[in-house]
Amino acid sequence: MVDTILFIIFAIVAIVSGFNLVLQKQPIASALSLIGVMGSLAVLYLLLGAEFLAMAQMIVYGGAVMVLFVLVIMLLNAGREKSSAKSWFAQIAGLPLLLCLVALLGFLIRAILPPMRSVEFGSWVGGTAEHIGQLLFTTYLLPFEVISILILIAILGAVVLAQKELD
């Protein structure tokens, strides 16, 4: 009962924030709505028994990545975006095609996937830091090491790119 209420509340928060992200003209308003989406997704992860991932979501996404976004918006003084001409195809077919995508995905989820269990909070807690760490440092050791090199390259790339002169 409580999981249903929590799911509905946070799903609505996520969807409303997602719409707000797409519809707002100010980049800072979009950024704040994205924080709303990420926070409610963290709660949904907790409901699904992924404790470690919920915390990582709050710290990495809600903290680090969004601070980066807000900092860049502040640094560039990004104001209201100018609306410019859209192609006739996008104006006519954009929204119907998007609704088709959602309807198709919903249909596939309903029709093709086998019947799945329902989510009961606390019935399975598989995502504690212990479990994640165990799998990360045994089965997924090589991807873990590769991704640390990726992070290193990204740091170097960001430093080099941010002071590059084009043309």
Next chain:
Amino acid sequence: MGHVPLSWYLVLSAILFALGVAGFVYRKSIITVFMSIELMLNAVNLSFVAFSYELRRIDGQIFSFFVMVVAAAEAAVGLAIILTIFKNRGTLQIDEVDSMKL
């Protein structure tokens, strides 16, 4: 009014993904387009975690963790690129950065 079916989570993930696609295609500010990409990555993460719950295996959560790390790296590099574009071109509108257009 018992428990939440897992397919609701997947439908929520599909809706968020479609919103990300809409933002990516329709918005004209580079920063907002970039935020839409982050929204799509988050939506996919949600379905990874949902399937991980269904299968009672935490491999899905590990993939989701890797997606998160790649998204953080991508955000750092992408925002550096946005800074460079703004410094050199003086604009954040995506259709004013069109030197590769024929």
